[in-house]
Amino acid sequence: MNAPMSSQLQIVLAELRRYHSQAEIAATLEVDKRTIRRWEAGECVPPSYVITALKQMLPPGLPFDEPKADFTFIDLFAGIGGIRQAFEMIGGRCVFTSEWDSYAQKTYRENHPSDGHELNGDITEVSTSDIPDHDVLLAGFPCQPFSIAGVSKKNALGRAHGFQDETQGTLFFDVARIIAAKRPRAFLLENVKNLISHDKGRTFDVIRRTLRDELGYHIHYRVIDGAHFTPQHRERIIIVGFREPVAFDFDAIPLPEKGRRPLKDILHKCDGSEPILPWDGDRFFDHSNRKVQDKYTLTPKLWAYLQQYAEKHRAKGNGFGFGLVTPESKETRTLSARYYKDGSEILLYQINTNPRRLTPRECARLMGFDDTFRIPVSDTRAYKQFGNSVVVSVIAHTARLMHQFLVNETLEPELPLTEQQIA
CATH class of the missing domain: 1.10.260 (434 Repressor (Amino-terminal Domain))
Structure with a gap:
């Protein structure tokens, strides 16, 4: 770090x-x-x-100087705080949060209880005048279809059609209007890989032109697979923008090789070494009997259905079906928000019994959250939240690349980087 x-x-x-x-x-x-x-x-x-x-835990009366934050940031479409966590790792301080889902808010508050600012709801209802000035804007905004119909007609009529027009009605519009009003030094946006190809590339073209041409930012983007950091195939596009030209380069810190960590690294340990977390208790793992709770093992009916479904599609030449993994597997399928339904994309093989789902705690680990991260919601909600979250290490990797340009006046990169930064 x-x-x-x-x-x-x-x-x-x-x-x-x-x-x-x-x-x-x-x-x-x-x-x-x-x-x-x-x-x-x-x-x-x-x-x-x-x-x-x-x-x-420090002795009473001990003088302690609170380090000043290196920079401030706002957390939009915050989810459960994965992007925030990565930027706190490099010395940032969050000054504004927005997340509309009440269950995600509950998890966010549980893990960030002393923010010093209110957790706001729907960002579409927040005026830019109510958002504090900040150095960095962070947003894992949802991808919505962009309607560009009518642009040619408006051209013919001599009417402007900047980002207010092309992006109106999408949540990206709210990101753009805040950038336009607050002019942060930098931003990081995260989305699914398919954002690039959505609507034959038109959606991403609108986003890129809005950020670069309308708002005047210097942008860089890269699709990064979470498998570089955790045993999960999870490709996401990261878009980084700077108000001033800087020598930012996604290749400045090499990505770790995929497959370094087998799945067993994030699974509950049945050898007696599984930590007892007071906020989990025996909810996910039966510590007395050293085993995952039985409720995560598939019922015979559900397992039979998934096998029949897979066989039906195999007969048609399709690749649909469940994803069976072992503790030695180096890469799982992408954890999705629908995982709570049947767990089919990541099923763990078990000897002499049916496969099981990952527990919510294992999903947290698969997404790069430490065991101190608390899960105050039901299993169903937790699966949805982790399926919609980011791999924290992917964002942390990008945050480290951005850091020097957020705290230094120089526009030159501080290379070479140390081995600790690369790790």
Whole structure:
């Protein structure tokens, strides 16, 4: 982890280690000692409430200078906070959040309870005057069809048809109007890979022209597969924009090789080493019997149906069907928001019994969330939320690339990068 979110986390941990061992800190927070080691090594970052808990462990009256945030950002279409978490890792401070889904709001609040700002709902109902100034705009906006019908007619009539016209009625319009009003130093937008080819490329063309030609930003984009970081095939497009020209390059930090982490790395451990998380208890894993709860194993009826469905499509020459994986698998199919229905895209093989779904905790790990991430909603809602989320490590990779251009006045890249930054 480079210096920034270390800023808060690393400074607090370093001070705390003068008084407590890793084991003592882990025991107080009720997490595994390995989790503390990962925080110290910069391999992952805990939710913001953990930093508050760490500060409370410091001796009373100890002078402690709160590190100033390197930059501020807003979190639009925030979901459960995956993009936010990545930018907090590099020293950013969130000053505005918008998420319309009440269940996602519940999960977001549980993991970011002390924001210092209200969690806003539907962004289409928020005036730009109510949004604070910020350095970076973050948005995992949903992809909606863009209607460009009528543009030729408006041209003929001599009427303007900038982004207000071409994007009106889509949620991207709200991203564009906020960028236009607030002129942040940079932005990061995330979407599905198919955004590029949607409507024969017209949708992405409107987005690109809006950001570049109408709003005047210098944009860069790349499709990145989550399999570089977790054992899941999950391709998403990342669009990065800067108000000023900078030497940003997606290739500046090489992506880790795919297949480094087998699926067993994120599965519950049945050898007695599975950590007992107080916020999970035995909800997902039966610690007494060292096994995943039986409810995640498919019923005979559902397993028979999925096999029949797959066979029917195989006979037609189609590739539809369930995705069966083992603990040694290096890559699963993409976790989707419909996973709660039958779990068919990722089914884990089990000896002498039917396959099972991943538990919500395993889904969280598959998406790059640390075990300190809390899941306060039902399994059905949790599956939807993780299926709609980002792979945190993909965003963190991009955030590290952006960081130097958010905190330095120079436009020249600080290369070469250290091995820690590449890891």
